[in-house]
Amino acid sequence: MKNGGLQMSRNDSNNDLPMSVLSRSQSKYLMTNMPLSELIHLSEQEWLDMYRKWKPMSTLDIDAEIGVTAALGIISFILSVSNPVSAAAVGIASILVPILWPTPAASPDPDIVWKSMIKNVENLIDEKIAQLHYDLAFAKLNGLKAGMVEFNQAIENLNQNPSSSGLKEAVRTKYRSLDSLFTYSMPQFAVNTAEIQLLPVYVEAATLHLLHKRTGFNFGKSWDLDPIEVESLYNDLIRLTGTYTDHCIRWYNRGLENLNPSTNTINYKPANMRDCNKYPWVKYDQSEWYYVNPSPNMCTTALSENSCKESMNVYNTEATPRWYGYRASQGEYQGLENWNSYNAFRRNLTTLVLDIIAVWPTFDPKLYKYGIKAELTRKLYSDICGTTYRSDPSQNSVNAIESKIVSPPSFFEWLDQIDFHTIVRDQGPNVGDFTSGELLTGVQQTVRRTLANPSLKPLEGKAGEQPTKIVRLTPNTFDITEVSTKQWFEPREIVLKRAGTNILTVGTITDERPYWSSLDRGLIYPKVKIYDQTQKNNQIPKTADPNKPQSEWDYSHRLSWFWYYPIREDAPMTYPNDKQIGAMACVWTHMSVDPTNSIAPDKITQIPAVKGNGMYFGGEIIKGLDNTGGDLVKLYSTSDRNQLQVDLKIPARMNNISGYQIRIRYASKQSGDIYLELERSVNSQWRLSTIPPTYSGNNLTSNSFGYHDALVIASQENAHPATLRIRNNDSPSLNTEIIIDKIEFIPIEGSLEEYEAKQKLEKAREVVNILFDSGANFEKA
Secondary structure, three states: OOOOOOOOOOOOOOOOOOOHHHHHHHHHHOOOOOOHHHHOOOOHHHHHHHHHHHOOOOOOOOOOOHHHHHHHHHHHHHHOOOOOOOOOOOHHHHHHHHHHOOOOOOOOOOOHHHHHHHHHHHHHHOOOOOHHHHHHHHHHHHHHHHHHHHHHHHHHHHHHOOOOHHHHHHHHHHHHHHHHHHHHHHHHHHOOOOOOOOHHHHHHHHHHHHHHHHHHHHHHHHHOOOHHHHHHHHHHHHHHHHHHHHHHHHHHHHHHHHOOOOOOOOOOOOOOOOOOOOOHHHOOOEEOOOOOOOOOOOOOOOOOHHHHHOOOOOOOOOOOOOOOOEEOHHHHHHHHHHHHHHHHHHHHHHHHHHHHHHHHHHHOOOOOOOOEEOOOOOEEEOOOEEOOOOOOHHHHOHHHHHHHHOOOOOOOEEEEEEEEEEEEEOOOOOOOOOOOEEEEEEEEEEEEEOOOOOEEOOOEEOOOOOOOEEEEOEOOOEOOOEEEEEEEOEEEEEEEEEOOEEEEEEOOOOOOOOHHHOOOOOOOOHHHHOHHHHOEEEOOOOOOOOOOOHHHOOOOEEEEEEEEEEOOOOOOOOOHHHOOEEEEEEEEEEOOOOOOOEOOOOOEEEEEHHHOOEEOOOEEEEOOOOOOOOOEEEEEOOOOOOOEEEEEEEOEOEOOEEEEEEEEEEEOOOOEEEEEEEEOOOOOEEEEEEEOOOOOOOOOOOOOOEEEEEEEEEOEOOOEEEEEEEEEOOOHHHOOEEEEEEEEEEEEEOOHHHHHHHHHHHHHHHHHHHHHHHHHHHHHO
């Protein structure tokens, strides 16, 4: 994948600037000068007429990857945002808006990011959105942009004279109008028949709406909003977070199901194996052709009904085999490319949608009063390069390939080292169309859990005859950020790169046959004519950053696993006995993951439970939900002291931060006891407490999670390592389960004694309120 052609100016955004930068640099792109209060009263036809009159008639081809880059930039900022409460009212939005609507210096089309997001999904599902829905969506988006300009201008005016009652009234009016415009516009991003194509638009618009709600709650008091209205904004924020999350999860899964023939038996569209532009490795079949120059396979970008319904699992042979056999590329690749299409939707929609909704819970201003340091531990899988084809038809389905490549839930692991095993086979002339050169026969990898000792994994494939090629990795210092491949059936040339620099090349292509690919007999041209045409760069796009030029954008993901799959035993013109590579894929993890579990001194630090390095009694790792950003840890009731272990680093005491409240984000059907112990060289601490149930029923959903303040720890003069142990302390006979998503460390300002006294007072007040409400209800009854 390549990085899209979106440029952003260093001066386009600043976390401390009001969003009036939008009004100065982008105002000429606003589709209307109509006041915000009037936009919400427009009819659908008036929206359409206004947009179609205004929209730029760009002839630029839309790069479908620009939207992914923008989404990665947005999630990168949210994961590490500074203090949202004390910042300017529109501080975070002032970062997001220049990414979503680039300035004229960045793109001649201000809607390029939104268009790219839609095109990306259209390409993934091979279905275009209706023009009517497309135009209405952009009309509403640009109406929202106009409304945000008006609101933020009102904020800037108030900042110049904070005590002005008239300016406060203007802010309240603009705020309410913009909130109504969001409410009015959101259904257009979920319109019938276009829910999947518009899903990235929906999630970004929902993010802006939720941030707008949070802005009202955080700053409404200073605008003289009624306290009841301020509290209602908070209630709206919580309700809408659930509503928007449910919509995104529902339509993401609908799209994924449509791309799997086992769940879509009526309208399933297989990958078009006659599209040689998209799949250049299917242009030629492989055979002992001698001196015959074969015609390439029929190539067309239109999906052929007949070719799609041919069996993809038949092992093809020539009527009169010349030497070693025959391989039909379109047949061998069909099942694999079906899976690649399925996985591409999952990969792209994870970055465009699921990563965003995973951080929405941190928008809660009552739970997250500080900035956050958060992480995404989910994995992204690249396309499979090569062929996973097997002569057994059952092994070539989407589900069969999925079971081979996707690893089960596990603790988060870092890739420390890759050992590549190779052989050299030089067949020389006149031996038929046989594979020749350096061939990869095995891979062995060393991984480690966070702050744990390395673990050597079993060799996949077979040990080679040549000296082992070794790549050693160090997170944030020496990561692999790109892997380039060339293939014709099997991958033959694999290049590992860091930041565009070649680190290691494995495999050479010295085949002298087929002769039809040579200009002159004896000259090696299969590489040029066939393999070089199939080069693919496997990487996840960089993160868009409006504070940097594109050349300085950060890489978003690092390589965490190299998936190796040997060639099938009956593959002709290969070396199956040597376990020659048949297919490979890259598994990527997000750069936000901290290799040291370091606690930020002045932010709320979230450590996913799967960043632990040991589970010793009564627990397992389970698959995460679509909005958790990674897998989860399930703890069964046990009496053992050491159940889940998480090693971490605690910073030295800073300014007025006296310690940290450890809070867990968890789900449980029953009330139960949870034990936390922080072990360190000085002043270890522990606490046993009771958690209430958070959900009922059998299914874990996005609404099943709650929070529990589990332990208060004191800061120390010096930074130091520590080990956190967590245990479900109920009796094993009770069969209780606690599912832990994240462990949070919340800075405590002032003395710990004052904090704990305040916490006790708050809990007592909650008990009184509950009793009062119960009594009032009893009186009514």
